[in-house]
Amino acid sequence: MREIAQTALAGRRVIVTGGARGLGAAFVQALAEAGARVTFGDVLHDAGVALAETLSQQGHDVGYLPLDLADPDSVNAFVEAAAQRMGGVDGLINNAAITNSGGKLASELAVQTWDAVMNVNVRGTWLVSIAAQRWLRESGRGAIVNIASDTALWGAPKLLAYVASKGAVVAMTHSLAREFGADGIxxxxxxxxxxxxxxxxxxxxxxxxxxxxxxxxxRPQMPEDVTGPVLFLLSDAARFVTGQLLPVNGGFVMK
Known part of the structure; x- marks a missing residue:
């Protein structure tokens, strides 16, 4: 999939949330290597600046902007600035998320922890998507890829807030696909x-x-195992694929 996408993503303008480290950074790098123009956001300012500088020095068109998904004003400002920087938006990867609830039973969770996870993982994904909608519509080939988790498919214990939030992201994907389909997204x-x-x-x-x-x-799952499917879903090879959930986990969960 990655090889197919790399022939089709040159010049694509893509936003990535939570792109300063981990899977987000892997998405940013893979997109840059595929010739895409990338703007990513994160609350990890120093890491974001460092990654953008490194990739820019390698000749890639990559920019970092601050983003706090818990703050609606920050979300709107980020998407607008990213679109202005690139002259539009063709793709969006909703990657940013927090865990916070790891290791606690459902009965041990604090309401504040639950709310924090939902505000970032669920509300944040929704807010970025609707802020980017008009830009993706104008693109004529807009594509959104939401990063869920297979924990929502097998019901990982002692991780309830995160699992519930990722289940919500899956359900949101189905609904947004129907709403945004009219815009060709x-x-x-x-x-x-x-x-x-x-x-x-x-x-x-x-x-x-x-x-x-x-x-x-x-074998262990590595970031490069995930980047290929994501790049494929952003490419023209997947223009008639929407509303779908693809587990990428080496067959731990099969759908």
Whole structure:
């Protein structure tokens, strides 16, 4: 998929949320290497600036802008500035998310934790999508890829707020696909499994082992395993694919 997408994404203008590290940074780099123009946002300012500088020095068209998904004004300002920087928007990857609820039983969760996760992961995804809608419509080939999680497909325990938020992202993908379809905008989601990135360093070793043993493909999942399917869904090769959820987890969950 990645090879197909790399022949079709040159010059595409793509926004990535949460692009300063982890999977987000992998998406930014893969898009840049495919010739896309990328603007990404994050609350991790120093990491965002460093990544943008590194890729720019390599000759890629990559820019960083501050973004706080918990703040609607920040979301609107980010999307507008990103669109102005690139002269429009052809694609959006809703990647940014927080966990915060890891290791706690449902009965142990604080209301504030639940609200914080929902505000970023669910409300933030919605706000970025509607802020980008008019730009994606004007593109004539707009595509959104929402990053969900396979935890919402198998019901990972002691992670309720995150699991519920990612389940909401899947449901939102279906609804937005129907609403945005009239504008020629595709909306799809992928559900990665546990991926070897900085953000998963806190995950207990037994959870990593559980994933490894349960996959049809018995190896760790790396960021490059996820970037290919995402680039494909942003490309013209997927112009008639919308409202779909693609688990990308080595066969841990099969749909």
């Amino acid at each position: 595709t909306v799809n989601a992928i559900a990665p499994g546990l991926t070897e990135v900085e953000a998963t360093a806190y995950v207990p070793a037994e959870r990593h082992a559980y994933y490894l043993e349960g996959r049809a493909l018995r």
